[in-house]
Amino acid sequence: MPPHRVSRRECASVASNLSIVVRDLHAVKSIKQALEQQGLFDRARKITTRPHHTQQQQQAAADSTAVSYVPVLASFDAASLPADLLESIELIASNGSAANGDQVIAFVADGDLCNAQVIPPSDSDRIAQALLRAGPSGCYVSDASCLVPTRWERLGDVVLFPHGTFGGLDGAEKGGIVLRELAKGLGVKAVGVQGEIEGPTRDSKAVLMWGGDGWTTHRENGVVYRFDVTTNMFASGNGTERRRMAEWSPPEDCPCQPSETGSVVVDMYCGIGYFTLPLLALNPRRSIAKVCACDWNPRAIEAFRASLPLNSIDDLDDRLEIRQGDSRLLGLPDGPDEAQWSDTADRVLMGLIPFCWDGLPAALRVLKRSGGWLHLHGNAPDGREFGERVGREVRAAVREGEGENEGEGEGEGEGECASCEVCVCHVEGVKSYAPRVWHWVADVWIRREQTNG
Numbered sequence: 001m002p003p004h005r006v007s008r009r010e011c012a013s014v015a016s017n018l019s020i021v022v023r024d025l026h027a028v029k030s031i032k033q034a035l036e037q038q039g040l041f042d043r044a045r046k047i048t049t050r051p052h053h054t055q056q057q058q059q060a061a062a063d064s065t066a067v068s069y070v071p072v073l074a075s076f077d078a079a080s081l082p083a084d085l086l087e088s089i090e091l092i093a094s095n096g097s098a099a100n101g102d103q104v105i106a107f108v109a110d111g112d113l114c115n116a117q118v119i120p121p122s123d124s125d126r127i128a129q130a131l132l133r134a135g136p137s138g139c140y141v142s143d144a145s146c147l148v149p150t151r152w153e154r155l156g157d158v159v160l161f162p163h164g165t166f167g168g169l170d171g172a173e174k175g176g177i178v179l180r181e182l183a184k185g186l187g188v189k190a191v192g193v194q195g196e197i198e199g200p201t202r203d204s205k206a207v208l209m210w211g212g213d214g215w216t217t218h219r220e221n222g223v224v225y226r227f228d229v230t231t232n233m234f235a236s237g238n239g240t241e242r243r244r245m246a247e248w249s250p251p252e253d254c255p256c257q258p259s260e261t262g263s264v265v266v267d268m269y270c271g272i273g274y275f276t277l278p279l280l281a282l283n284p285r286r287s288i289a290k291v292c293a294c295d296w297n298p299r300a301i302e303a304f305r306a307s308l309p310l311n312s313i314d315d316l317d318d319r320l321e322i323r324q325g326d327s328r329l330l331g332l333p334d335g336p337d338e339a340q341w342s343d344t345a346d347r348v349l350m351g352l353i354p355f356c357w358d359g360l361p362a363a364l365r366v367l368k369r370s371g372g373w374l375h376l377h378g379n380a381p382d383g384r385e386f387g388e389r390v391g392r393e394v395r396a397a398v399r400e401g402e403g404e405n406e407g408e409g410e411g412e413g414e415g416e417c418a419s420c421e422v423c424v425c426h427v428e429g430v431k432s433y434a435p436r437v438w439h440w441v442a443d444v445w446i447r448r449e450q451t452n453g
Contacts, residue, residue, distance in 0.1 A: 019069040025049065028068045035072060045071035127182060153236055156216030157189045158229050160206050165193055179210035190214065192229065203297070204233040217310065221246075223281050224310040227272045227303035237431040238274065241441060244428065245349065245375065246278035250445070251425065262289030263346040266366045268327040268359055270295045272303040275349050280319060281311045292341050292366075294323045294330060328358055331365025341366045347373045353439060354379040360397035364446075371420065371447040379437050383427040390442040391424045398422065398446070420448040 022028050028047060035041035049068045153160045159182075183191050190212060195205025206229050208214055214230035221243045227234060262285055267276045270293035279288050295301055301324050308316065325336030333339045348363045350356040355378045363374055374394065380386035398420055423445045430439040 019071050022068040022070055025068055028070065031070055035070065040073050042071035042073050047071065127185065153194070154186070154188070155229055155234055155236070156218040157187075158192065158208075158211070158214065158216045159183075159186050159188050159190075160192050160194050160229060163194050163196070176210065183210055190216075203299070204229060204231055206230050221278060221282070223277050224307060225272060225277065225303075226306040226310055228299070231299045232272050232303045234272070235274075238439075241428065241430045242275055242278050243282075245275050246282040248375075248443075250373065262286050264289055264344050265291045265347045265349065266330070266341055266345040266363075267291060267293040267349045267351070268330065268363060269350065269352045269356070270304065270322070271297070271300045271351075273307055275351060276304070276320070277307060277311060280313045280316070285315055285319060288319070290319050290321070292321045292323070292337070292344070294325065294327045294336050296324060296326050296336075298324060328362050330362040332362075335362075337366075343367075343369050345372060347375065350374060350376045353377050353433070357393050357397075360393060361401060364397055364401050367446065369448060371445070374442075374444040374446065376442045376444060377430075377439065378442075379433050379439055381436055381438070383429055383438070383440055386440040387424045387427040387442055390427075390444060391422060394424075394444055394446070395422050420446055422446055 020031075022031060032041060032047065047068055047070050151162060152165075179191050183189065188211075190208050191210040192206050192208040192214070195207060206214070208230060214228040216227065216229055218225045218227070218234065220236075220239050223242075225234065265276075265279060265288060267279075270276050273293070276291050276293045279291050293304070295304075301322065304322065308320075313319070323336040327336070329335030330337050331339055331342040342365050345366045345368060348367055350359055350363060352359065356376055360374075367374070376390055376394075378386055378390070380389070424442050425445050426443040428441045428443070430441060433439045
């Protein structure tokens, strides 16, 4: 049976079973004294010394090595001990290999070293410790617990905190010490604060407070993104939706199935390749034959192109076409695609929030005349309300495109137009966007009637 992984939250309920493992028996007394001074030694238990077998030694029945188990309370943290004593502690992972005592804490359940679990300190712990390290220099208050933010975003080797975080830093020199310790503690090259995402090009307004430039390499779901956090936005909360789109296929009972040669996808608001990169990197050519990606933000296109060589994509030159310009003009002679994408797409991704209604005419132009799928993003209090509005908006766009402007149509989530069928087949909740507002994605199937010439 695999060992139980003990979380920090669970520590209080299993405090009597927590120990640190000391291989240098001469250091046990000093470590105990240091723990007592910190109020971290568990006086209810005794220090024990016993043989230790690694898993390999157990299998070979080899001689063992003696180690000491020093009982500690649930609040124990390796940073509580002086650096010279930390060198005397060998924290053991579950596979018997040694771990870095400066970066991990080992919890030993039931005194069995083979069940030791290596639990890295959380980012909250690292932030608090970094602020405390800066405190003795007179740069910050000594109690850092109240200053640790409740949320942040780690993008590659850059960490961004919410706007206004650490706004009370007194002076550039003192602030620099705090930020330097934060970067060191979190293991990143740069620390910054988020800004509001605004404007039609969805530019990032993040500002770096410590470190070099904002370019970072971020990995998610096996896909590599290269971008500048100060100019390009990246919504970490959309990771599950990016994977869903990459793995998506039509319901088996739907007549609108991809061809044997693979689907053609148009990504109308590709940005830095949020959805296009997973579509190509996680799918073979027989599944996704080609992606046509468009965005009118030149900085996003620059980052998109920088990410391409970092991913393993077969036949990239044949499977990807990128255009810069206004996506609302796609399918028109004067549009970014010069009408070359018209009547080509099996699927159209419309990943723009809060709403993407003004892109529907273009989406219908690039969608195959026989029909296909639209994946529309938007914000609404609940999924049913969003799905109903999507149905109305799509049918209205179809009628307008065909010159059928009379009436508002019947039904709320699915229904028929004069020459096509529109069905909101699924509404996916992505994440909370604001109080009582969610980000949703609707998968819409459109089937158009074929006319004989």
